Amino acid sequence: MFDDRDRKILDLLQNDASLGVSELAERVNLSVSACSRRIQRLEEEGFIARRVVLLDRPLMGLPxxxxxxxxxxxxxxxxxxxxxxxxxxxxxxxxxxxxxxxxxxxxxxxxxxxxxxxxxxxxxxxxxxxxxxxxxxxxxxxxxxxxxxxxxxx
Missing domain, CATH: 3.30.70.920 (Lrp/AsnC effector binding domain/regulation of amino acid metabolism (RAM) domain)
Known part of the structure; x- marks a missing residue:
């Protein structure tokens, strides 16, 4: 079951994967444990493929x-x-x-x-x-x- 809260969690994580579960939970109006379970389910179902760090290309010498x-x-x-x-x-x-x-x-x-x-x-x-x-x-x-x-x- 995919709903608007799942969608919001994915939108928030796409923008900043370093957000903590407590902050995500607050932003989507869920308890921390419910939010954590949703994130885990989204990972298990493949919606979250991986979490990465994006580097600044000019600072990395690749402009x-x-x-x-x-x-x-x-x-x-x-x-x-x-x-x-x-x-x-x-x-x-x-x-x-x-x-x-x-x-x-x-x-x-x-x-x-x-x-x-x-x-x-x-x-x-x-x-x-x-x-x-x-x-x-x-x-x-x-x-x-x-x-x-x-x-x-x-």
Missing amino acids: TTMFVIVRTARHSAEWLEQFRKAINDIPEIVEVHRMTGTIDYILKLVLPRVEAYDGIYRTLVERVEFFDISASVSMEILKTTTAVPTRYVR
Whole structure:
């Protein structure tokens, strides 16, 4: 049973996972024990996948965001396994999406500067065969969030 209090708990935790159970309980008008049981249930049911700390990228020396567009001529399981291994070995690649349409994959990279991309590019093309690979630098982040809307849960 998922209700508005569960939704509120998830919204609050997405914004600040360090909130204590007592503060969460107060904000959703529950006792501490009832709130704790709900959080535990939300974790057990998989709504809360994990709790993480988000780092300040500029302070970490990674102010640059690049998006790499990949097209491949091969779509075999072997190629995909090579690609998965290559991207998993490069920590600067923080997201990879398989796409529909004329683009096969989009990679999101975080870098100290644009010039650092060359080393990652060389590593990728040494390990995986591509039909086409191109990159674009993000000039400005207009919106970024890790929170997802909770209104669609029934």
